[in-house]
Amino acid sequence: MEPVRIDAKGLHYTPLNQQIRKAVSEGATDIIVDNVLGQRFIADGLKGEVTIRINGVPGGDLGMFMNGPTCIVKGNCDHAPGNTMDSGKLVIHGSAGDAVAHSMRGGKVFVRDDIGYRGGIHMKEYGEGHKPILIIGDNACSFLGEYIAGGVIIALGRSGKVFGGRGVGSGIHGGEIILRGELKERQLGVGAKITEFTEEDLEKIRPYIEEFCEYFGIDPEKYLDTKYTKIVAASSRPFAGKYVWE
Amino acid sequence: MSLGSVPLKYRIQIDRQQCMQCMRCVDNCSYGVFREEDDGNILIDSRKCTACHRCISMCPRDAINLSERPVDYRSHPLWTPEAREDVINQSRSGRIVLAGMGNAKDYPIIYDRLVLDACQVTNPSIDPLREPMELRTYLGQKPSKLDIRKQENGDFELNTKLSPNLELQTPIMIGHMSYGAISLNAQLSLAKAAAKTGTYMGTGEGGLHKDIYPYQDNMIVQVASGRFGVDINYLERGAAIEIKIGQGAKPGIGGHLPGEKVCTDVSCTRMIPAGSDAISPAPHHDIYSIEDLAQLVRGLKEATEWKKPVFVKIAAVHNVAAVAAGIARSSADAVVIDGFRGGTGASPKVFRDNVGIPIEAAVASVDQKLNDQGIRNKVSVIASGGIRNSADIAKSIALGADAVYIGTAALISMGCRVCGNCYRGLCPWGIATQREDLVSRLDPEVESEHVANLINSWTLELSELMGAAGINSIESLRGNRSRLRGYMLDEGTLDVLQVKPVGA
Numbered sequence: 073m074e075p076v077r078i079d080a081k082g083l084h085y086t087p088l089n090q091q092i093r094k095a096v097s098e099g100a101t102d103i104i105v106d107n108v109l110g111q112r113f114i115a116d117g118l119k120g121e122v123t124i125r126i127n128g129v130p131g132g133d134l135g136m137f138m139n140g141p142t143c144i145v146k147g148n149c150d151h152a153p154g155n156t157m158d159s160g161k162l163v164i165h166g167s168a169g170d171a172v173a174h175s176m177r178g179g180k181v182f183v184r185d186d187i188g189y190r191g192g193i194h195m196k197e198y199g200e201g202h203k204p205i206l207i208i209g210d211n212a213c214s215f216l217g218e219y220i221a222g223g224v225i226i227a228l229g230r231s232g233k234v235f236g237g238r239g240v241g242s243g244i245h246g247g248e249i250i251l252r253g254e255l256k257e258r259q260l261g262v263g264a265k266i267t268e269f270t271e272e273d274l275e276k277i278r279p280y281i282e283e284f285c286e287y288f289g290i291d292p293e294k295y296l297d298t299k300y301t302k303i304v305a306a307s308s309r310p311f312a313g314k315y316v317w318e
Numbered sequence: 319m320s321l322g323s324v325p326l327k328y329r330i331q332i333d334r335q336q337c338m339q340c341m342r343c344v345d346n347c348s349y350g351v352f353r354e355e356d357d358g359n360i361l362i363d364s365r366k367c368t369a370c371h372r373c374i375s376m377c378p379r380d381a382i383n384l385s386e387r388p389v390d391y392r393s394h395p396l397w398t399p400e401a402r403e404d405v406i407n408q409s410r411s412g413r414i415v416l417a418g419m420g421n422a423k424d425y426p427i428i429y430d431r432l433v434l435d436a437c438q439v440t441n442p443s444i445d446p447l448r449e450p451m452e453l454r455t456y457l458g459q460k461p462s463k464l465d466i467r468k469q470e471n472g473d474f475e476l477n478t479k480l481s482p483n484l485e486l487q488t489p490i491m492i493g494h495m496s497y498g499a500i501s502l503n504a505q506l507s508l509a510k511a512a513a514k515t516g517t518y519m520g521t522g523e524g525g526l527h528k529d530i531y532p533y534q535d536n537m538i539v540q541v542a543s544g545r546f547g548v549d550i551n552y553l554e555r556g557a558a559i560e561i562k563i564g565q566g567a568k569p570g571i572g573g574h575l576p577g578e579k580v581c582t583d584v585s586c587t588r589m590i591p592a593g594s595d596a597i598s599p600a601p602h603h604d605i606y607s608i609e610d611l612a613q614l615v616r617g618l619k620e621a622t623e624w625k626k627p628v629f630v631k632i633a634a635v636h637n638v639a640a641v642a643a644g645i646a647r648s649s650a651d652a653v654v655i656d657g658f659r660g661g662t663g664a665s666p667k668v669f670r671d672n673v674g675i676p677i678e679a680a681v682a683s684v685d686q687k688l689n690d691q692g693i694r695n696k697v698s699v700i701a702s703g704g705i706r707n708s709a710d711i712a713k714s715i716a717l718g719a720d721a722v723y724i725g726t727a728a729l730i731s732m733g734c735r736v737c738g739n740c741y742r743g744l745c746p747w748g749i750a751t752q753r754e755d756l757v758s759r760l761d762p763e764v765e766s767e768h769v770a771n772l773i774n775s776w777t778l779e780l781s782e783l784m785g786a787a788g789i790n791s792i793e794s795l796r797g798n799r800s801r802l803r804g805y806m807l808d809e810g811t812l813d814v815l816q817v818k819p820v821g822a
Contacts, residue, residue: 112617113616132613137621158549174545202589245595315413
């Protein structure tokens with residue numbers, strides 16, 4: 073089946089999503105959306121096995137509540153792509169704004185360059201097959217992985233710049249944050265701790281790195297070593313000792 | 319130096335002549351107050367008692383007595399026993415004191431200082447026995463005007479696009495109490511009752527368990543900051559969606575469900591790891607302004623193809639009216655205002671008892687502000703937090719609410735004795751617990767009848783109150799402050815309520 077082509081020029085997000093939904097319901101597995109310029113909520117709540125190629129810059133909440141599709145963005149992305157996403161993939165050929173992968177509990181988000189503040193906030197995993205993955209090609213701002221309760225966040229630091237953010241993993245009570253290079257203790261948030269990144273850890277994240285590099289045409293070899301810092305939860309019950317009964 | 323122990327809160331005594339040593343008290347007390355000794359006697363540890371009354375209710379011989387505060391402190395108007403005990407508790411622990419249920423401070427209750435109107439000779443009352451009384455309530459945005467055109471064939475066509483509304487057969491709904499905070503059987507009882515009475519109940523921020531699916535048409539699904547249980551299927555199942563920003567019992571802070579309550583079933587329903595704390599942070603991570611709120615409201619509407627009303631729940635706090643006016647402009651369909659008497663499974667006591675404002679004042683000021691700004695039709699107003707009877711409901715509606723949520727009252731109708739120990743997970747009534755043996759004590763068939771009876775009886779009383787006031791439609795009571803008078807209320811409060819004093 074030929075890809076379905078949608079021109080988003082001057083289109084509000086609701087009719088744009090209606091066109092996408094219609095195409096999916098008619099069996100489209102490949103959709104190309106041209107001239108995207110700030111439309112929010114693209115693929116919001118969308119289900120199914122479909123690849124949406126977005127040419128332009130989507131607005132906030134790309135792939136919100138999405139369950140299954142793949143969105144490939146040829147451009148930057150505004151805030152919160154992957155917000156509360158259940159499953160599927162977002163591949164962003166550029167940078168993204170704040171709160172990327174917010175509360176995501178399944179699927180994968182790949183951002184080629186940088187992301188803003190509070191990336192991977194409150195990501196969580198449960199049961200079998202519900203494990204969110206966020207991979208950032210270069211760097212993230214402060215409060216990465218706040219309240220994370222599961223899944224994996226990886227920042228590859230491709231430009232070689234030192235990770236300068238703070239409050240990493242504040243309130244973390246599950247999951248892992250893996251940063252290329254060193255992180256100082258003072259950059260950690262409350263309840264987070266640094267542990268050794270081992271060969272075993274590398275084997276676990278290898279498929280994610282290889283998948284990331286494949287999407288963006290990058291040689292993965294440079295990133296398949298143990299030069300990472302791993303941040304985990306000091307406790308799965310970070311606030312258990314805070315309260316006393318009346 | 320030791321601080322020593324504080325005196326007992328409650329003393330349990332057994333009338334040994336009445337007691338037949340059936341051991342039901344031993345079996346029923348989940349707090350371990352009663353213990354069977356080797357000689358068949360029952361040993362009592364009153365220190366563990368929470369005054370849940372389970373033992374008293376189950377004793378076949380009425381042999382158990384409970385008394386409160388058996389030891390007197392030196393009386394003092396400022397240093398009450400409670401104040402002193404809190405200091406001792408915190409001196410020992412260095413922690414935040416947790417408390418359950420609603421605000422337990424002795425603030426004046428405005429509801430009890432408002433009186434309703436009744437017709438006499440010049441304006442006759444309506445007899446609800448033979449006159450139809452309209453209590454059907456629609457929640458959601460209403461158009462400011464209708465565009466109706468006559469067609470060539472004589473038919474009339476409505477050109478105005480109506481927003482989706484919830485249709486309630488009574489203005490009484492059941493508030494959000496999550497699976498995790500309460501048991502599945504408790505949720506099932508409430509859901510069945512909502513379906514029986516033609517109303518709605520909230521899921522709380524605990525997701526929607528598959529056993530509740532048959533009642534999904536009567537459920538309002540909640541989206542809180544932790545996004546627990548939220549996926550597209552959950553959003554599509556609910557009759558409406560509610561974004562929880564704040565809660566009356568703990569305004570401005572988040573919630574923590576302790577890890578020991580997160581069993582496999584709760585974990586799957588909430589979509590969080592089993593055994594870890596369910597942390598619902600204070601703010602939503604993507605909401606830092608009314609514009610951000612509007613983004614989430616529209617995101618939820620877009621996900622569900624604009625077919626469902628979206629509510630926004632806030633705690634009643636200072637400037638609540640301005641916040642509600644912002645919410646009305648965010649495309650939300652209803653604003654839920656939770657007063658400082660609102661219940662909870664667990665809240666820091668200092669919040670429960672000191673933060674927020676009474677629902678009566680909050681509803682009145684919100685209704686007034688929305689009217690003043692000409693946007694009252696854009697949003698429905700739902701009042702909650704400490705609604706105890708049908709008179710409270712009638713007064714809430716007269717102050718400007720479209721409908722109310724009840725919470726604690728619904729739990730009381732299922733057996734809850736307001737002992738306030740919900741956060742311990744040992745509720746002997748099978749309500750605020752996940753312990754299987756305790757949960758099984760609550761029969762959803764029986765308890766749903768009790769909850770439905772409560773809603774039905776309050777609905778009947780509402781009809782009578784309206785009839786007495788010469789009103790036959792709930793819409794005519796809404797915001798009708800002339801049906802209220804304030805008794806022993808100060809001028810400032812009367813001004814906020816926009817209610818005249820008695821005699822005026």
